[in-house]
Amino acid sequence: MSDDSDAEPQRSVPTRRRSPGGAPTIYDIAELTGVNPSTVSRALGKPGRVSAKTEAKIRAAAAQLNFRVNPMARALPTGRTHTLALIVADITNPLFFRLVRGAELAATGAGYALVIAESQESGDAEADVIEQIMPSVDGIVLATTRLSPERIAEIASRKPLVVVNREVVGVTAVVPGVERGTQALVSHLYEMGHRSIAYLSGPVTSWMSERRWTIILEAAEALGIAAVEIGPASPTLSGGREALRRVIASRATAVVAFNDLMAMGLMQAAAEAAVVVPDELSVAGFDDIFGSELISPALTTVRAPLVEMGQRAVVGVLAAVSSEDDAVSEDMPALTTELIVRGSTGHAPGGPFSS
Amino acid sequence: MSDDSDAEPQRSVPTRRRSPGGAPTIYDIAELTGVNPSTVSRALGKPGRVSAKTEAKIRAAAAQLNFRVNPMARALPTGRTHTLALIVADITNPLFFRLVRGAELAATGAGYALVIAESQESGDAEADVIEQIMPSVDGIVLATTRLSPERIAEIASRKPLVVVNREVVGVTAVVPGVERGTQALVSHLYEMGHRSIAYLSGPVTSWMSERRWTIILEAAEALGIAAVEIGPASPTLSGGREALRRVIASRATAVVAFNDLMAMGLMQAAAEAAVVVPDELSVAGFDDIFGSELISPALTTVRAPLVEMGQRAVVGVLAAVSSEDDAVSEDMPALTTELIVRGSTGHAPGGPFSS
DNA sequence: GGTGCTATGACAATCGGTTGCCATAGATAG
DNA sequence: CTATCTATGGCAACCGATTGTCATAGCACC
Numbered sequence: 001m002s003d004d005s006d007a008e009p010q011r012s013v014p015t016r017r018r019s020p021g022g023a024p025t026i027y028d029i030a031e032l033t034g035v036n037p038s039t040v041s042r043a044l045g046k047p048g049r050v051s052a053k054t055e056a057k058i059r060a061a062a063a064q065l066n067f068r069v070n071p072m073a074r075a076l077p078t079g080r081t082h083t084l085a086l087i088v089a090d091i092t093n094p095l096f097f098r099l100v101r102g103a104e105l106a107a108t109g110a111g112y113a114l115v116i117a118e119s120q121e122s123g124d125a126e127a128d129v130i131e132q133i134m135p136s137v138d139g140i141v142l143a144t145t146r147l148s149p150e151r152i153a154e155i156a157s158r159k160p161l162v163v164v165n166r167e168v169v170g171v172t173a174v175v176p177g178v179e180r181g182t183q184a185l186v187s188h189l190y191e192m193g194h195r196s197i198a199y200l201s202g203p204v205t206s207w208m209s210e211r212r213w214t215i216i217l218e219a220a221e222a223l224g225i226a227a228v229e230i231g232p233a234s235p236t237l238s239g240g241r242e243a244l245r246r247v248i249a250s251r252a253t254a255v256v257a258f259n260d261l262m263a264m265g266l267m268q269a270a271a272e273a274a275v276v277v278p279d280e281l282s283v284a285g286f287d288d289i290f291g292s293e294l295i296s297p298a299l300t301t302v303r304a305p306l307v308e309m310g311q312r313a314v315v316g317v318l319a320a321v322s323s324e325d326d327a328v329s330e331d332m333p334a335l336t337t338e339l340i341v342r343g344s345t346g347h348a349p350g351g352p353f354s355s
Numbered sequence: 356m357s358d359d360s361d362a363e364p365q366r367s368v369p370t371r372r373r374s375p376g377g378a379p380t381i382y383d384i385a386e387l388t389g390v391n392p393s394t395v396s397r398a399l400g401k402p403g404r405v406s407a408k409t410e411a412k413i414r415a416a417a418a419q420l421n422f423r424v425n426p427m428a429r430a431l432p433t434g435r436t437h438t439l440a441l442i443v444a445d446i447t448n449p450l451f452f453r454l455v456r457g458a459e460l461a462a463t464g465a466g467y468a469l470v471i472a473e474s475q476e477s478g479d480a481e482a483d484v485i486e487q488i489m490p491s492v493d494g495i496v497l498a499t500t501r502l503s504p505e506r507i508a509e510i511a512s513r514k515p516l517v518v519v520n521r522e523v524v525g526v527t528a529v530v531p532g533v534e535r536g537t538q539a540l541v542s543h544l545y546e547m548g549h550r551s552i553a554y555l556s557g558p559v560t561s562w563m564s565e566r567r568w569t570i571i572l573e574a575a576e577a578l579g580i581a582a583v584e585i586g587p588a589s590p591t592l593s594g595g596r597e598a599l600r601r602v603i604a605s606r607a608t609a610v611v612a613f614n615d616l617m618a619m620g621l622m623q624a625a626a627e628a629a630v631v632v633p634d635e636l637s638v639a640g641f642d643d644i645f646g647s648e649l650i651s652p653a654l655t656t657v658r659a660p661l662v663e664m665g666q667r668a669v670v671g672v673l674a675a676v677s678s679e680d681d682a683v684s685e686d687m688p689a690l691t692t693e694l695i696v697r698g699s700t701g702h703a704p705g706g707p708f709s710s
Numbered sequence: 711g712g713t714g715c716t717a718t719g720a721c722a723a724t725c726g727g728t729t730g731c732c733a734t735a736g737a738t739a740g
Numbered sequence: 741c742t743a744t745c746t747a748t749g750g751c752a753a754c755c756g757a758t759t760g761t762c763a764t765a766g767c768a769c770c
Binding site: 380381382392393395396397400401424425427428429430432433 | 725726
């Protein structure tokens with residue numbers, strides 16, 4: 001790399017740049033049109049700042065050269081990278097498909113690129129990832145975070161940040177109203193004759209797991225039925241699998257899992273243990289991820305508007321990016337959740353309708 | 356950042372830098388240690404270029420300031436952005452979960468960020484996305500592409516590029532050996548008594564769809580059984596769904612879909628049409644995505660090592676990035692595919708074992 | 711015709727690192 | 741004791757865009 005082989009003196013081109021595979025720059029355009037580079041910059045970036053005639057000439061030249069502004073060069077003086085980060089705990093969780101799609105849609109729609117990073121490990125690993133990616137992005141979306149509220153607030157003080165499925169004081173959040181769907185779910189179970197519900201919770205650090213449990217508990221209390229929390233457990237298929245024993249032991253006739261993945265794991269384990277769903281045990285989950293209607297019986301779940309959530313998170317970050325300092329006011333219609341009844345929930349065993 | 360109490364927006368600050376929330380720079384370190392910024396740059400970047408003593412001093416100061424090199428500033432002179440792009444056609448395809456994970460793993464492991472872009476639309480949209488993202492990345496991984504070979508080769512001539520599940524002359528490719536798993540699949544079907552197989556193909560632009568069909572055709576010929584191609588169809592659930600009628604009409608006793616998503620769609624449609632899988636129709640797919648073992652009956656499929664493929668693709672790009680020009684020699688052990696037999700394939704109807 | 715205004719484009723500094731080249735100090739050799 | 745060499749650090753020119761400031765041309769108006 002050090003030796004610059006100049007064995008080809010014929011090669012030397014008298015012109016300025018453009019020699020290597022390098023992309024055309026505003027200097028090339030300037031030279032071609034006979035104006036100053038700064039004028040090119042303004043023509044392309046500040047509408048109305050240069051005369052229409054000059055602008056047209058410059059645009060024509062830019063098109064001819066197939067010019068693309070160098071994002072790195074632009075980022076240096078402006079501090080704007082036109083890139084957003086999306087941090088997730090586990091990319092392979094189907095939950096993220098639609099979330100990512102929404103985010104990607106909104107980002108590219110606004111001319112931003114989306115970098116995705118996974119923080120599989122502990123909160124420390126997540127903090128590291130964020131720390132590393134911070135300088136090269138304009139804002140961050142934290143989809144599933146294991147960080148403490150303080151840490152999140154601290155990050156939010158340095159960069160525009162939006163958290164998804166979590167609330168932290170002083171930080172913009174995208175959280176669908178879980179009450180509606182969750183209450184509908186508990187009512188549904190009640191109507192099917194269930195009088196004892198188990199909630200299989202996710203990680204202790206999951207704000208949303210706690211929130212769902214709270215609502216279920218309140219709904220159960222209001223209906224005068226029993227509710228127990230089981231967990232915490234890993235928010236994965238195996239997390240659900242391993243919890244079956246404790247669920248059975250609880251004698252609840254219905255179990256609501258923190259998310260669909262866990263509910264599916266529960267159903268797999270139930271099938272292996274010859275526990276018939278929903279005849280002997282009703283199972284429900286949250287989010288309505290891919291696979292929920294594939295599994296047999298299809299999973300009853302509380303659907304979250306994941307695509308919209310991804311979009312909103314990005315929109316929120318972009319709003320904070322553009323309007324420097326003012327607190328982002330949220331006045332969009334609230335997102336809400338919806339109960340999707342499928343085959344995994346049925347009449348409580350021993351009830352009037354049970355066989 | 357602990358005691359930066361002076362948050363008052365002083366208009367013109369004649370002082371040096373460090374005024375805004377700006378991150379520490381090598382100039383700060385230089386000032387702190389009394390050396391030249393260039394020395395700081397070398398101490399941090401070129402091992403052995405500065406004396407051990409000076410380097411230690413500089414590293415200490417950098418740590419104290421919590422210094423992070425500004426990727427944008429570094430990218431400008433070097434042209435290295437330390438970012439890679441992964442382009443996929445449809446983020447919501449479960450196929451990508453594991454692929455992305457592998458890619459992300461390899462990328463962050465090498466200190467690179469991964470930007471993910473979706474090219475939902477036509478090849479033109481994909482070309483646009485690539486064109487836009489090109490200047491800000493060091494290399495590109497094309498996971499599912501609808502681009503023509505010429506276009507791909509042209510892009511490869513401008514940036515390090517690796518294509519996945521496709522072969523293009525002169526371009527590094529990551530393609531698992533499909534023969535093994537596919538031949539095993541056809542043999543499996545043969546042994547189950549099937550003498551007529553239908554292949555439901557994916558998009559016409561899919562190289563891999565064509566490749567799979569070729570191998571199935573050859574295997575069928577070798578075994579002396581019938582094989583027909585049906586399609587093309589969209590590589591999605593609904594693509595599979597809509598194809599059921601044609602599959603039935605073909606009178607084939609087994610159908611192999613281009614991918615698992617289509618196979619699942621086929622199974623859903625079959626269930627709705629009261630066609631029993633596998634008793635009346637055997638169904639198989641490719642890739643072994645999430646959901647394949649969830650669906651009932653569980654899907655027989657040819658598993659692809661997706662995580663490894665993602666990793667290799669990134670490793671391949673990085674190799675091309677570092678070793679400027681030499682042709683990347685591939686000498687890693689070949690990736691291969693594996694038949695996973697589950698419940699969706701069974702004995703051919705009318706055969707000796709059928710009911 | 712002179713004055714003042716606006717529109718327009720040029721100049722140059724700057725963002726934060728990187729790197730070729732040079733100066734010098736100290737070491738080593740002759 | 742001088743000549744040569746090497747290790748080390750400084751200087752300054754970039755990379756490609758943005759933007760504050762300034763000069764001037766053209767124009768209107770009185």
